[in-house]
Amino acid sequence: MSTMVYAPRGATRALETAGAWLLGLLWVLPLLYAFWTAFHPAEFSTRFVLSAPLTLENLERAWAAAPFARYFLNTVILVTMVLAAQLVLVTLAAYAFARFDFPGRNVLFALVLVQLMIMPDVLIVENYRTMTVLGLKDTILAIGLPYMASAFGIFLLRQTFKTVPRELDDAARVEGCTPLQVLWKVYVPLARPTYLAYALVSVSYHWNNFLWPLIITNSVKSRPVTVGLQVFSATDQGLDWSIITAATLLTTAPLLIAFLLFQRQFVQSFMRAGIK
Amino acid sequence: MTRTAQWLYAWLLLLPAMALLVLFTHYPAVATFWQSFMSTPKGSRASVFVGADNYEQLVTDEVFWQSLSNNFWYALGTIPTSIVIAILMAIWVNERIAGRGLLRLAYFTPTILPMIAVANIWLFFYTPEYGLLEQVLGAFGAGSHNWLGSKSTALGALMVVTVWKEAGFFMIFYLAALQSMSPHLAEAAAIEGASRWYFFRRVTFPLLMPTTLFVLVNAVINAFRLVDHIFVMTRGGPDNATALLLYYIYDVGFRFWDTAYAAALTVALLTILGLLALAQFLFLERRVHYQ
Numbered sequence: 001m002s003t004m005v006y007a008p009r010g011a012t013r014a015l016e017t018a019g020a021w022l023l024g025l026l027w028v029l030p031l032l033y034a035f036w037t038a039f040h041p042a043e044f045s046t047r048f049v050l051s052a053p054l055t056l057e058n059l060e061r062a063w064a065a066a067p068f069a070r071y072f073l074n075t076v077i078l079v080t081m082v083l084a085a086q087l088v089l090v091t092l093a094a095y096a097f098a099r100f101d102f103p104g105r106n107v108l109f110a111l112v113l114v115q116l117m118i119m120p121d122v123l124i125v126e127n128y129r130t131m132t133v134l135g136l137k138d139t140i141l142a143i144g145l146p147y148m149a150s151a152f153g154i155f156l157l158r159q160t161f162k163t164v165p166r167e168l169d170d171a172a173r174v175e176g177c178t179p180l181q182v183l184w185k186v187y188v189p190l191a192r193p194t195y196l197a198y199a200l201v202s203v204s205y206h207w208n209n210f211l212w213p214l215i216i217t218n219s220v221k222s223r224p225v226t227v228g229l230q231v232f233s234a235t236d237q238g239l240d241w242s243i244i245t246a247a248t249l250l251t252t253a254p255l256l257i258a259f260l261l262f263q264r265q266f267v268q269s270f271m272r273a274g275i276k
Numbered sequence: 277m278t279r280t281a282q283w284l285y286a287w288l289l290l291l292p293a294m295a296l297l298v299l300f301t302h303y304p305a306v307a308t309f310w311q312s313f314m315s316t317p318k319g320s321r322a323s324v325f326v327g328a329d330n331y332e333q334l335v336t337d338e339v340f341w342q343s344l345s346n347n348f349w350y351a352l353g354t355i356p357t358s359i360v361i362a363i364l365m366a367i368w369v370n371e372r373i374a375g376r377g378l379l380r381l382a383y384f385t386p387t388i389l390p391m392i393a394v395a396n397i398w399l400f401f402y403t404p405e406y407g408l409l410e411q412v413l414g415a416f417g418a419g420s421h422n423w424l425g426s427k428s429t430a431l432g433a434l435m436v437v438t439v440w441k442e443a444g445f446f447m448i449f450y451l452a453a454l455q456s457m458s459p460h461l462a463e464a465a466a467i468e469g470a471s472r473w474y475f476f477r478r479v480t481f482p483l484l485m486p487t488t489l490f491v492l493v494n495a496v497i498n499a500f501r502l503v504d505h506i507f508v509m510t511r512g513g514p515d516n517a518t519a520l521l522l523y524y525i526y527d528v529g530f531r532f533w534d535t536a537y538a539a540a541l542t543v544a545l546l547t548i549l550g551l552l553a554l555a556q557f558l559f560l561e562r563r564v565h566y567q
Contacts, residue, residue: 005466005474007371020368021375023361024382029441031385033408093293100286108290113303117553121501122545125529125538126304128310149296153515179277180287208390210449210504211522215448215530226392230507233396241400248396259388263381266388270445271452 013226038246058246065243067220068250070230078140078213078224079206085198092199094150094157096184115151124215131216138218147206153198156273160194161187184195197269207255225251305546323536331541340541342516343524347464348430349498350520353435356443359491361443363484363520366450380451383444391441395508398437399424402509403451424510427517437505441500446491453487454480500545521545 008016036048038059044052062068096102096110120127122271126145128137164187171183188195210226217223222230229251233244259266277285312330317323324384334340369380386394402423410420423433449516458479465475503523504510511520513528519527529538 006472008472016368016371017373020379023365023368024379025387026518027444028382029408030401031438032393033401037400038454089293089296092289096286096289100282100289102286105286108294111294111302112297114305115297117304117497117549118301118546119497119501120300121306122525122542122549123301123304124526125535126307127300129307129528129535130299130304132499139280145296146300149293149300151297153295169550170344176467208388208392210390210392210507213524214507215526226390226504229390230392233508241403241406242397245400248393248418250372252393255388255390256385257383260381265383268382270387270448 016094019207023100034245034249036087036251037242040242042240043243052060058242062243062247062250066228066232066247068222068228068247069226070220071225071251072254074140074222075207078143079203081140082144082147082206083202085144086150086153087195087199089149090153090157091183091188093154094161095179095187098161111152112151114133115149116155121211122144124212128215129211137216138222140222142216142252143209143222143224144206147234150202155196157191157194164167165188177193191246193272196265197272200266201273204255205257292379293465294313308539308542308546312543314536314539315480316534316536326536329457332535333537334544339516339519339524340544343519343521344544346516346518347500347520350431350435350438351496353432354438354499355492355495358439358495359444359488361439362446362491363450365447366454369447369546370454385444386441387445387448391502392502392508394441395437397506398505399509402433425514427514430510430514430518433524434505434509435508438499442495446495449487449491450484453484457483458564473557489556493552496552497549500549521548 007013013206039054040052041055041057047123088140093112097112099106123146131137131142131145134142168186168190170181177185207224208226209224210230213224213227214230217227220228229247232247298443313325313327314323315326317331331429331494365379365383369383373379400406404410404422404425409423414420421429423429461479461483462475465479470478500520500522503520503526506518506520506523510518512523521541525538525545527543528534528541
């Protein structure tokens with residue numbers, strides 16, 4: 001590691017450190033505020049005194065006020081299903097684009113890339129119509145279907161597969177492997193970091209997705225937590241803020257805890273997914 | 277394998293992904309276009325071809341133009357700010373600043389949380405009289421203000437949430453780019469006597485250009501795609517001051533159930549995204565690569 005010649009020194013350094021921390025504080029302030037409100041009685045929700053008693057009552061009341069357990073289950077089923085389907089579809093398609101010569105390859109690849117710009121998120125009107133025709137309205141499958149063939153995933157994995165040395169591929173074929181066996185024994189293991197990166201990005205995307213699930217679901221049996229939270233906080237106007245904030249923290253807790261535990265992997269995965 | 281066998285193999289590998297892509301991306305994009313020339317079926321009256329009726333309605337629809345201009349200001353207000361803050365964050369986290377691990381965590385955390393959830397928190401933050409913002413401003417003697425309830429501040433209040441949510445995400449890409457930069461550049465520049473600001477302006481920033489393009493494209497798409505916070509914070513109000521295009525499409529399509537008009541609005545949105553893709557492809561792509 002060479003010396004960083006432009007690293008700030010002396011007063012500049014102190015000033016910049018202060019600036020960085022001020023910005024950091026500003027960035028976590030809304031979250032700290034939410035924690036304060038959720039873990040203190042309602043009368044202390046905006047009174048910041050150290051003597052305020054801690055309580056779990058808000059969390060308990062929020063948990064009891066809506067079927068959050070079911071919402072969580074739905075979300076877990078959703079993200080698992082979407083990820084599993086994505087991994088299979090994306091792997092097969094990326095392999096074809098990376099290592100096969102066939103007529104129409106460029107046109108088909110361009111057609112895949114269209115989805116990077118025109119995502120299912122903006123095609124809500126027509127996709128709703130399609131789901132009605134298929135009789136899938138208000139199911140978890142309907143939430144996930146439009147996202148299963150992911151252009152982003154195909155692109156990302158194709159880039160990775162292209163870096164695999166041809167010699168490995170040839171060697172496996174000489175051993176008598178079929179193309180699918182080569183994919184499974186050579187390409188997939190070598191692309192493991194890309195898979196991890198893609199999986200984390202995909203899970204957090206679908207855990208957080210809101211608009212399409214809001215439109216296509218209509219009952220407790222299929223709603224993911226994001227929609228459940230919205231339904232809960234929009235209809236129960238009588239509830240006080242402490243409860244809504246508690247519910248908000250409740251729904252984000254699994255992702256937040258996972259993030260805090262695997263911070264490094266998360267950050268590196270987002271990086272890897274971004275720079276391909 | 278013979279050549280034809282290989283072709284067949286490749287096509288079969290692509291088939292499942294392509295089928296789903298066609299069904300849920302290409303078909304709906306084309307169908308939207310077609311539906312925008314039809315009428316919305318009402319009761320026993322089936323949908324019929326109405327030519328450009330929906331587009332005539334669109335041209336004279338004030339809410340559409342307002343949502344378009346809202347979206348424009350929203351993009352303009354959030355994207356450059358997010359990018360500047362993201363670069364600043366990345367530079368700070370890349371330096372040996374005390375506690376940079378914690379800082380990186382603080383900057384990045386909003387990114388992984390659902391927009392719908394953080395919108396709830398910010399809603400409370402902005403609440404008149406009780407909210408934290410009011411309390412802080414009140415302590416400085418400022419009067420009470422309904423940030424989300426007044427036309428002049430509502431969109432700005434939403435922009436703050438967006439910048440807060442996205443800056444840390446963009447920081448990651450800048451951080452990756454900074455870390456891949458050779459330290460010899462800085463050493464050489466220092467020997468030549470370049471100031472730190474000069475070095476940033478003439479070397480670092482140009483080298484970050486591909487990253488900036490990537491971030492820019494993502495940010496613009498997000499400005500049109502991500503409207504979750506509007507559902508919680510303003511519902512497009514007051515008086516459509518915070519209606520972004522996609523939110524308006526939702527309103528027309530799923531609250532008023534005017535699907536034909538919603539299709540025409542979607543065509544407008546698809547046109548914008550298409551032009552964007554074209555612009556990116558035509559000139560940005562070739563002007564940013566220095567290698």
